[in-house]
Amino acid sequence: MIRRKEIFFRLGLVIALSATLLALVLPVVAIFIQSGPAELLASLGRPAAQDALVVSLRSAAICLVVVVAFGTPAAYLLATRRFPGRAAVITAVELPIVLPPSVAGIGLLAAFGPHGTLGGTLESLGINLPLTAAAVVIAMVFVSGPLYIRQAQAAFAALDPRLAHASSVLGVGEARWFGRVAVPLAAPGLGTGATLAFGRALGEFGATLMFAGSLQGVTQTLPIAIFEIFGTDFTAALAMGALLVAVSAALLLTVKLLGARHGAEPAYPHAALSLRS
């Protein structure tokens, strides 16, 4: 009886993995099956595709700089301090991970739009954010920031507290400790978080479309360009899709290699995507 149960169980495992592969891998593979290399190259020659790629990479790069510059110290603070309302702050920071893109887009408009919470202030300063290149970056920061902060916070929290104790007993201030030891030791986790955030920023679509629109060469990112073109030119959409898949796959591989080099399974995806860890 036990024997037969075992066989069914193992069969179940294999069926589950096959179904998973069908659901997750087939759509990605299909992009490459349906678009040949010749079409891929031809479509990359289109100005719309080139513009979109530039907008995507440039915006995601600026987004990453912003996220790392502010997210690293913020994550360190959350990882090393206990203060009233800390759990609420962490939840608020993580919330964008689970928000639907439409909610994110509406939220950004409500905050920074002409009639939004900060709209008046920004207008008096002569700043109009919606439908600008800056809006693309803001949308990307909103969706990718939480992924980085989660990873960075986990990386700082994993540092042996005795190292910080040793430093403080030796009379050295926290700023030097942060820069010379904490950040270098957390670097693998920070790198993983940065890669995930960059990938998420590249893939950002819904909130950008609502908040920044789709102006070619200004706010039209690669995902938006694909959406614009697929009704009229499915082949070109496929080719641009293939490009995005290739870039994202290269990023994921980087994460895996970063993780492997430090002898651990990469914290992605369970640590990044589960809400509590």
Place this chain on the structure above:
Amino acid sequence: MGLSLRIRTPLSHFDLDVAEEFGDGVTALVGPSGAGKTSILETIAGLRRPASGRLVGNGRLWLDTASGVACAPRERRVGYVFQDLALFPNLSAGQNVAWGIGGSRTQRREEAAELLRQFGLDGDMDRPVTVLSGGERRRVALARTLATMPTTLLLDEPLTGLDARSRGDAVAALRIAISRVDGPTVLVTHNFADAADLAEEVLVLEEGRIAQRGTAASIGAAPASRFVASLVGANALEGRATPRGGGLTEVYLTGGSRVLSTDDAVGPVVATVFPLDIALAPAPAPGSALNAIGATVRSLSAIGPHTRVRLSIPEELIAEITTVSAERLGLAPGQTVRAIWKATATRLVSR
């Protein structure tokens, strides 16, 4: 100048409640893991704040919860060698040692090099600490601690997990460090032998309280409780004492056996006897020893020339005899023997 310490604070399973003076020599805090030893060190270093307490270090008030005084760790000039050393793994040996040194880059480098040299690590300045051996890392940690010229030295389990050979080197390095600190040294260990090796005075800590204080020799000779007896490696047997005359006291053990001691005691006592003082003989017993108790061999473990024999009388009794005599007796589990020791080797402590 010493340390004067009074702390009371809840730990997870009991309250830490200690009020002691520490002189300028080496004082050891001995107790099992979880007794509160490290909590005391962390309080002295300023890394942990007790619920209530007062701490005067080298003549300065470091902590007084009543008046809200709490010096930061850096103001106390305490050198703390952590149990796991807590070296910064991304830095070289030299950078680790230089961490707490002030001044220009060259100055810091020179001082670090000099300290490493004093600990026999001349060529290791630029080696990452992760490639150093365990012994080398220990010495880097000591050099790093001395770099700030501390006036109090705290050592957390500095000899734990060492084999016999590295232990000698580690003790030598610790002696260098201790001699360089002009003030009290507090050593924390779960091993009484470590305390006996390094400390002038020993405080035995049991569940947050000091169970006994004295020199290692005096505690070893007369453990004040069953707990201290087991800590110093003695057998502890519970029973009731009655004076028998002729300078002898008779103790009837809970399991029914009778033990004689030259100590005076009446009523419930713990009788302690060291494993090395117990001899084994085939039943029945010869000899002049006053204690000769029937015992059953439970297990044997030979460690080189010595063999530890676990006996049941029926209380557990450990005897340590030479492997030669264990073989001559043909000891085997289940065998009945006589455990023999002198009445003068039996210490009695009232319960």
